[in-house]
Amino acid sequence: MSDFKRIIAKRKRQDFVFNVVGIVCTLVGLLTLGALLADLLMDGLTRLNWTFLTSFPSRFAERAGILSSWVGTLLIMVVTAFAAVPLGVAAGIYLEEYARKNWLTNIIEINIANLAGVPSIIYGLMALGLLVYQFRLGQSVLTGGLTLAFLILPIVIVATREALRTIPQGIREAAYALGSTQWQVVRHHLLPYSLGGTMTGIIIALSRAIGETAPLITIGALTFIAFLPPPPIKSQPPFISFAWLWSPFSVLPIQMFNWVSRPDQDFVVNAAGAGLVLIVVTLLLNAIAIMIRYRVRKRIKW
Amino acid sequence: MGIVRLAKMTMRDEFARTQVSQEVLDSAESQPSGSRQIKAEVEGLNFFYGKLQALKNINMVFGANQVTAIIGPSGCGKSTLLRCFNRIHDLYPETRYEGKIILQPSGINLIGPETDPLEMRMRMSMVFQKPNAFPKSVFENVAFGLRLRGINGQELKDHVEQSLRSAALWDEVKDRLRASAYTLSGGQQQRLCIARALATEPEMLLFDEPTSALDPIATSKIENLIFDLKRDVTVVIVTHNMQQAARVSDFTAFMYLGELIEVAPTKEMFENPAIKLTEEYITGHFG
Numbered sequence: 024m025s026d027f028k029r030i031i032a033k034r035k036r037q038d039f040v041f042n043v044v045g046i047v048c049t050l051v052g053l054l055t056l057g058a059l060l061a062d063l064l065m066d067g068l069t070r071l072n073w074t075f076l077t078s079f080p081s082r083f084a085e086r087a088g089i090l091s092s093w094v095g096t097l098l099i100m101v102v103t104a105f106a107a108v109p110l111g112v113a114a115g116i117y118l119e120e121y122a123r124k125n126w127l128t129n130i131i132e133i134n135i136a137n138l139a140g141v142p143s144i145i146y147g148l149m150a151l152g153l154l155v156y157q158f159r160l161g162q163s164v165l166t167g168g169l170t171l172a173f174l175i176l177p178i179v180i181v182a183t184r185e186a187l188r189t190i191p192q193g194i195r196e197a198a199y200a201l202g203s204t205q206w207q208v209v210r211h212h213l214l215p216y217s218l219g220g221t222m223t224g225i226i227i228a229l230s231r232a233i234g235e236t237a238p239l240i241t242i243g244a245l246t247f248i249a250f251l252p253p254p255p256i257k258s259q260p261p262f263i264s265f266a267w268l269w270s271p272f273s274v275l276p277i278q279m280f281n282w283v284s285r286p287d288q289d290f291v292v293n294a295a296g297a298g299l300v301l302i303v304v305t306l307l308l309n310a311i312a313i314m315i316r317y318r319v320r321k322r323i324k325w
Numbered sequence: 326m327g328i329v330r331l332a333k334m335t336m337r338d339e340f341a342r343t344q345v346s347q348e349v350l351d352s353a354e355s356q357p358s359g360s361r362q363i364k365a366e367v368e369g370l371n372f373f374y375g376k377l378q379a380l381k382n383i384n385m386v387f388g389a390n391q392v393t394a395i396i397g398p399s400g401c402g403k404s405t406l407l408r409c410f411n412r413i414h415d416l417y418p419e420t421r422y423e424g425k426i427i428l429q430p431s432g433i434n435l436i437g438p439e440t441d442p443l444e445m446r447m448r449m450s451m452v453f454q455k456p457n458a459f460p461k462s463v464f465e466n467v468a469f470g471l472r473l474r475g476i477n478g479q480e481l482k483d484h485v486e487q488s489l490r491s492a493a494l495w496d497e498v499k500d501r502l503r504a505s506a507y508t509l510s511g512g513q514q515q516r517l518c519i520a521r522a523l524a525t526e527p528e529m530l531l532f533d534e535p536t537s538a539l540d541p542i543a544t545s546k547i548e549n550l551i552f553d554l555k556r557d558v559t560v561v562i563v564t565h566n567m568q569q570a571a572r573v574s575d576f577t578a579f580m581y582l583g584e585l586i587e588v589a590p591t592k593e594m595f596e597n598p599a600i601k602l603t604e605e606y607i608t609g610h611f612g
Contacts, residue, residue, distance in 0.1 A: 123418060193457035197518070200411055201470035201525065202447035211469070216460055323460040324507060 063302065066295035075296055079249040080278065084289030089297050091248045092278035095164070096233060096304075098252060098267060099274055102168020103175065103232050108225055111176050115183025115221075116209055139177035146174045147241025155242055162243035164252060165268040170238050175228035182224020186217035191325050219319025226312040230305045236276040246281040248273045275301045364389040364529060364559040365410070369424035370436070372405055372414070379405045381583045382424075387529070387576075389429070392551060392560040394574035394591065396567055398611065402583040403563045407531050410435065410561065411449040412442035428528065447474070450522035451531040455538050456514035458506035458521075463489075463498050466506045466517055470525040484524055491557075492520035493550055512543025519550065523558075530554060532562040536569065548573050567607060571595050579603045 078088025118135075122128045150170035160166045190213060198208045240246075252270030256262060275297050282294035365387040372380035380402050387393050395403040405414075412435070414420040422436040428448075435445050450470075458466050467485045476484060485502075489495040494516045498509070506517055515535060522530060532551065536544040551573045554560055564570050570577050571591060578588040579602075587594065587603045598604045605611060 191457070193453055193455055194459065196413055196416070196451075197453065197457040197459065197521075198469075199416055200413060200446055200449075200451040200453075201521070202443060202473050204443065207473065212459060322505065 060302070063295050063298050066292050067297075067299035070292050070296035071299060075293075076300075080247055080281075081249075084287055084293055087282075087290070087293055089275065089278055089300065091251060092273045092275045092297065093300065094251055095167075095244075095248075095272035096274040096301075098164045099167045099171060099239075099272065100229060100233060102165060102268070103171040104225070104229060106169055106172035107175050107179050107228070110172070111179025111225075112183050112221060114176075115180045116187065116213070118180070119184045119187045120209060120213065121205070135177050135180055139181060142237075143174055143235050144237040144241055146170055147238030149173070150238065151242050161269060162245075162271055163269045164272045166242050167239050167244060167272060167274070170242055171232040171235055174235065174238060175232050178228040178231070179221075179225055182228070183217070183221050186220025186224065187213055189220060189325065190216050216323060219315055219323070223312045223316045226308050226315070230308040230312075233305060233308070234276055234301065236274075236280055239274060239277060240280075244277055245271050245273045246277055362389055363387070363429050364391075365429065365435075366427040367406075367424070368427065370406075370409065370426060371423035372402075372409060373421040373423075374417075375419040379583055380409075383585045385578060385585055385588050387559060387561060389559050390555050390557075391575040392555050392562060392573050393576045393578065394570035395561065395563045395578045395580060396565070396570050396606075397580035397586075398606065399565065401580040403580050404533050405583075406580070407451075407533055407561060407563045410445070410529060410531055411451050412436070412440075412445045413451070415442040447525070448528045449531060450525055450527035450529075451533065452515070452518050452522050452535045454534040456511055456518055458509070458514045458517050460505065460507060462503050463506050463509070463517060464502040467520050467524050470521060474525065485520075488520040488524035489517075491523050491554070492516045493546065494520055510543070512539050512546060515539060515543065515547060516550070519547070523554070527558060529559045529561060532560065532564075534563055534565060537565065544569075567595075579606060581606070 075088045076093070077090050078086060079090055080092075081087040118128065118132065122131075147170060150166060150173065154160045154166045154169055155162060160169070194212060194216070195208060198212045203211070248271060252267035252272065253264060255264055255267055257264050279294045279297045279301070282290040282297070285291070363386050367383050367385050367387075370380055370383040371378060383406060395406060397403050408414055409422065409426060414422075425437070426435045427433070428435050433440060459469065461469070464485055467488050468481055471481055471484050486495060486499075489498060494513060497513060498504075498517075501508070506514060509517060515538075519535075535551075536547050539547070548569060551560055551562060555575075562570075562573065574591045576588060577591045577594040579586045579594070579598075579600075581602060587598060587600045589599065594603065595607060598607060
């Protein structure tokens with residue numbers, strides 16, 4: 024009996040040791056992130072005000088703002104979402120529901136997972152060759168948006184498939200048994216029931232795209248731009264204009280990069296301000312994703 | 326296999342007998358009564374999952390407006406047989422049918438290569454083992470099959486109400502038709518699935534172990550329902566519960582290892598089975 028006690032005491036010690044090691048490891052990550060955020064807040068908060076958000080970049084640090092870059096980021100994200108969501112969701116549905124399972128679809132499947140891991144600058148090189156030089160789309164908002172769309176496409180596909188896989192087979196069988204065609208099953212059942220998971224995946228993908236710098240620099244995004252793209256709404260019919268798609272652009276992370284690389288300390292503070300805006304937007308996106316997931320889980324429990 | 330043929334013949338005799346009395350009763354009706362007594366004839370049915378043969382030369386008939394129970398131990402092919410009727414097997418790759426299932430009175434071979442599985446699913450309804458209501462409202466669950474058939478507006482509402490009444494669920498849900506189906510209890514959800522299956526006015530109602538996930542009270546409600554439903558529709562029920570088969574069915578088929586061992590009127594089957602294997606299963610010696 025005393026043997027048991029000895030063995031148990033020893034194992035409990037092991038448990039305790041791992042517990043402590045685990046806590047320390049977790050804290051290293053969390054504290055680093057916390058310190059970074061605090062540093063950014065202390066530097067950036069002083070610079071963050073209305074004029075900072077509504078001014079163009081300038082040679083003078085105190086007059087410089089992020090208007091053109093946040094508008095650029097917004098427009099790029101719109102193009103990215105409009106391109107990546109339909110393509111990715113459709114591809115995900117096709118692969119999960121329509122495609123026969125054979126060696127070809129297996130290869131496609133493996134490669135989509137691989138694509139998600141390709142360094143983003145490779146996408147930049149691809150876009151430079153294909154979109155800028157081959158299709159002559161220019162160093163425009165359209166090119167930038169499509170480049171990031173390619174980048175997040177695999178993430179959207181994988182998220183769509185994961186969301187579809189959580190739907191029990193019994194639901195599909197019930198829908199088919201009532202006489203649905205495959206499209207009716209997808210349209211009336213699988214799409215709405217997987218929407219939560221898909222949306223979460225899309226938002227996470229967008230929040231990754233929003234911070235991307237390398238591929239946009241590769242395709243030739245500007246680092247200093249003192250004008251806005253033409254507005255999407257006009258006063259004359261047809262009231263909508265797509266001229267902004269062809270406009271040159273900059274985005275927040277590029278603006279930050281530009282400021283950080285200057286010797287003047289005041290510009291570095293500007294970069295912190297821009298970084299703060301970027302991080303707030305990213306956290307907001309993630310919060311929306313969490314909210315959607317929570318609400319869908321409350322509504323649909325399998 | 327001689328026994329099976331015998332079983333089929335006795336069943337035909339049974340039909341012939343009831344037919345006579347029916348003809349006397351319904352003599353005013355002009356419907357040809359010769360074909361309306363049998364709903365489906367299974368002839369030489371083989372079914373394969375890839376190389377695995379799950380059904381071996383099944384021959385039997387299903388009487389119109391009767392409840393036929395299919396019993397047998399797990400893996401005997403009873404669900405596989407049921408799922409042939411609405412061609413749900415076609416959703417999965419490498420499944421193959423041989424033989425015929427002739428649906429009366431249309432005479433269509435429902436597993437024939439020329440038959441569209443979609444049409445068969447339009448004409449059949451299935452209630453599954455686990456309640457599988459859609460994560461939509463109570464109303465939309467029942468309405469879905471009707472919408473697929475182009476029914477809308479007031480007609481849709483009437484059909485939904487009528488189906489919920491037939492499934493003995495109307496009184497419990499009439500005040501919360503807009504609530505999610507997932508707010509109902511398990512037994513209510515299964516009755517909702519029955520209402521959904523009834524709404525499309527199927528030729529045959531296929532139950533695949535409909536009460537195996539339910540408690541005894543919910544089970545007895547559904548059994549009573551099945552008993553009532555046969556006035557309007559031909560019912561086939563797969564069950565692993567022999568008491569259930571005895572309670573609800575007119576005919577019982579016993580399957581073992583993909584083969585149909587015996588099919589007979591339920592009373593006869595349970596009181597005096599013709600085959601030793603059936604007797605051993607019914608008395609609980611295996612399975």
